Amino acid sequence: MPQEANQVSAPAPARQVRIELADRSYDILIGADLLGSAHSYAGLPRASTALIVSNTVVAPLYAARLQAALASAYAKVLLVTLPDGEAHKDWPTLQLIFDALLQNSCDRKTVLFALGGGVVGDMAGFAAASYMRGVPFVQIPTTLLAQVDSSVGGKTAINHPLGKNMVGAFYQPQRVICDLDLLKTLPARELSAGLAEVIKYGPIADMDFFSWIESHIDALRAADSLALAHAVKRSCEIKALVVGQDEREAGLRAILNFGHTFGHAIESGMGYGAWLHGEGVACGMVMAAELSQRLGLVDVAFVARLRRLIALAGLPTVGPVLSQSDNAGRYLELMRVDKKAEAGEIKFVVIDRPGSARVQSAPDALVRQVIDACCVPL
């Protein structure tokens, strides 16, 4: 299939990244035209039935191609279409997957295929983890954010009215299939949101990659296939290294949450779906970098450099006001239910030097200063 690229015209070659987790190890395939190729699905668990979990936006675009590609391997290929968006990452929507599985008498060999962005992946993954106490599943992320972050590493969850991703499981997929062609239909806003998680890997792990992103930001925003191929592969490599060392987030893995503590507060405080997850993370990274600077860990120039790249990626760098009376207090309140918090003490991912992150607490007064500095009243 010919590639439409802006800067480079060669097709993106297929790449592979392995997640090493003993008997739960698996591969991430990265390349063009993977969705419709039966080869992408070779070697997956055998079963009579496959269930594709998708949403109302993605299914009309891609479900038929996936169904066709799976038809040779599975006698029955079912499809359940969920409502789109983070606002539906809840129990009633999850229940639609269980209903489909049970109404079709799906057994414990049934393979689930998550065809969509992070929300679909999280819900299909948690459904796979829980249905009959665990059936196999495959991630086919259709957004950049899902390809570089949420589909890899086995975190699955739904939201609770009192907190994001509060109910879920660590449950690894059998394979992750990142078809770069799928990103061509992605709205610009979603592409930018995905770039937030790509940018994240720089400050926490690899400033050379950060520099590469800076010099390719236009190509990335134009969905250039070769640029995206490298961004997805390097992101997955870094994530694989971290997850391989700390699958269940006993320690190190928490650094992948850089920007997420503030970001989750923004998402939750604005109502799920108002801000995209990547937008919350982008703004949250600016705030976490500001905090790192005020803790004396990085200099002002580093914060400015990060803020500049986030802005160039088309992402917000100024936090929303969540409360007119006590904005910082509202942020703090929302952050106290973060999963990293312990005994009510909020844990932040801070940059201890460019390319390296750690988790620590910070005085409320300092966090308030950061919030005040980063939020501008409407």
Place this chain on the structure above:
Amino acid sequence: MPQEANQVSAPAPARQVRIELADRSYDILIGADLLGSAHSYAGLPRASTALIVSNTVVAPLYAARLQAALASAYAKVLLVTLPDGEAHKDWPTLQLIFDALLQNSCDRKTVLFALGGGVVGDMAGFAAASYMRGVPFVQIPTTLLAQVDSSVGGKTAINHPLGKNMVGAFYQPQRVICDLDLLKTLPARELSAGLAEVIKYGPIADMDFFSWIESHIDALRAADSLALAHAVKRSCEIKALVVGQDEREAGLRAILNFGHTFGHAIESGMGYGAWLHGEGVACGMVMAAELSQRLGLVDVAFVARLRRLIALAGLPTVGPVLSQSDNAGRYLELMRVDKKAEAGEIKFVVIDRPGSARVQSAPDALVRQVIDACCVPL
């Protein structure tokens, strides 16, 4: 604490059974007066908060003693009280646990204590598996059934309107604490229901134990402490052996479901809660033994012997009529959603010789004969 025993007056000594599952190994403590002893909880994960999950029947009897015993180890000991019964083993009730955890800002170190029967254990266990993707939990089973079966081995689940235990997780507790004194307040019907799972271990694994149960059935029904101590210990030993070899039920573990395929159909067909789980299993064991006999695996005398012991235990041996028009068809329909079914083919646990079980399918016509023989119209 003095023991009230019918046949034997010595106190039941504390016993211990280990479940070997690599880094998920844990101990089952069996003895008198364990609930109120701080020693029972020594060495559990440290945390600022413990949450006791119980129900409206058990909490008034025992929650205060547990709270007192935990007070030295946890700064905050919370209690959530669920409605009682299998009919409430559903998502809305599970949500009460998540609500309590989030409303109290419980972090991912919080330890859950399941204080109740199988329903409480299954729900607290699934909540622990899912809250923030996994927090530690301890089983304190208060029914015989939970002590000898459901609290051990890490199966957790809730029911779906279309099937029992369809949504859940394999998630091991940190410890199981079987306080035999708690069985003294157990209604006779519940005690009998628990005996069904004790009897189960005979045909599938240990006919010497079956003979021991036959000769101690009166003592067991009278809640004699020494008899119960042996019954609980031997049951847990057999379960530990099986689960240690096949934690996630890839094969062998399925034999623990002897009687459960028919039993689940009875429970589901009658509406959850009409028959106790142990009653369904008891009657289901008679049906599964009948099937084994009609498959030529065991003789009529074996079936009669099992039926006799089940009756002596105060348990049903005749199946209910689930449909006036096509009773066997209704049983078959309900059994096809059993988790052991594959591609619509029902898998039965059959006795291939007394003391040994295996999983296999059977012709529908033969299963219909079994159901017709075992169900008597009202």
